[in-house]
Amino acid sequence: MKIISLISKPGQLEPQLVLSLQGAFGGGVANWLAPDEAAEFAVAQVPGNFRDVWHQLQGLQVDLNVVPAEGRRKALLLADMDSTMIQQECIDELAAEAGVGEKVAAITARAMNGEVDFEGALRERVALLKGLKEAVIARVLAERITLMPGGAALVATMKANGAYAALVSGGFTAFTGHVAAALGFDENRANTLLVEAGRLTGEPAAPILGRDAKIAALREITAARGLTPSDALAVGDGANDLGMLELAGMGVALHAKPAVQEQCDLRINHGDLTALLYLQGYGRADFVQPLAGDAAALRGGKQAAL
Numbered sequence: 001m002k003i004i005s006l007i008s009k010p011g012q013l014e015p016q017l018v019l020s021l022q023g024a025f026g027g028g029v030a031n032w033l034a035p036d037e038a039a040e041f042a043v044a045q046v047p048g049n050f051r052d053v054w055h056q057l058q059g060l061q062v063d064l065n066v067v068p069a070e071g072r073r074k075a076l077l078l079a080d081m082d083s084t085m086i087q088q089e090c091i092d093e094l095a096a097e098a099g100v101g102e103k104v105a106a107i108t109a110r111a112m113n114g115e116v117d118f119e120g121a122l123r124e125r126v127a128l129l130k131g132l133k134e135a136v137i138a139r140v141l142a143e144r145i146t147l148m149p150g151g152a153a154l155v156a157t158m159k160a161n162g163a164y165a166a167l168v169s170g171g172f173t174a175f176t177g178h179v180a181a182a183l184g185f186d187e188n189r190a191n192t193l194l195v196e197a198g199r200l201t202g203e204p205a206a207p208i209l210g211r212d213a214k215i216a217a218l219r220e221i222t223a224a225r226g227l228t229p230s231d232a233l234a235v236g237d238g239a240n241d242l243g244m245l246e247l248a249g250m251g252v253a254l255h256a257k258p259a260v261q262e263q264c265d266l267r268i269n270h271g272d273l274t275a276l277l278y279l280q281g282y283g284r285a286d287f288v289q290p291l292a293g294d295a296a297a298l299r300g301g302k303q304a305a306l
Helices: 015-025 050-058 090-098 101-112 118-127 136-143 151-160 173-183 211-224 239-247 275-279
Strands: 002-008 031-034 038-043 062-068 076-079 164-172 187-191 193-196 199-204 232-236 250-254 266-268
Touching (some): 002 275, 015 038, 015 050, 038 275, 050 062, 062 266, 062 275, 076 151, 076 211, 090 101, 090 118, 101 118, 101 239, 118 199, 136 173, 151 164, 151 173, 151 275, 164 173, 164 211, 173 187, 187 211, 211 232, 232 239, 239 250, 250 275, 266 275
Parallel strands (some): 076 164, 164 187, 232 250, 250 266
Antiparallel strands (some): 002 062, 031 038
16 A cells, blocks of 8 residues: 655645546545645555646646555654755855855756765865864855754654664765754764864865764664664755665655755655655644744754744
8 A cells, every 4th residue: 555645835735636647547635634735545556647646636736646554654864954945055155155155056057966076075065164263164164054944843752662863964064063963963964174273274184974874873773773774764955865775665856966866756846844844644733843033043953933
């Protein structure tokens, strides 16, 4: 048995659309997880025209996904940070402060779409930050970084139901520490920017945390907790996330780069991070933390409102 999931932004999922699809797919009774936002129904098998319907619904700003009926609620959340748990790419924001924003952003876009080697691209971008004052990091956190809507509810709800949450980023510990603390992650892993005399040296510490390190993190964390990768939900948007998305029991491409979407079965392009709760069968009434204020600016690891 499979579950057909429909998720949109609040107020945009029409009941008639759900009923029409339910009939066309031969589905069971629709279960509304959130009025006008998320609904699902069971099917014995996924229809052959599923991808065609998926493309049609994208035009209506509705995300259509199919998940197994069993084992939906995961015991581990493994999340990317940049453009996933936060709305920005931290290195691009640092680069803007250093006056090399456009150059670094162009390299970031190519790396996240899998067009260039991640490690080489990271070293190239960090080199362009050489000489930047370390104190700029705090200003970027305070003025430029905002959390992705729904993130607080995602982490809090999964943890309240016994899950473990790990933030695993190809970005930097100077940011993941604050983001993890603000959202309630149990641990965080990322790269380290080297600093001398209060200024960035232009080099990251070795080894570089990239695609393979994210896969390793998934294996290590699940093994340490007596779980398997099938017990995990992984979410990310870039090419360096593909390994963990493929290995996890539920791998979700969130507002992902085109090349990443092409390789992922579960895609969320219109909903926010609470869509990952809907995919697991949680209803809005099950959410532990309210959504208001999710995207407030970070300041020294504190969140103005969650």
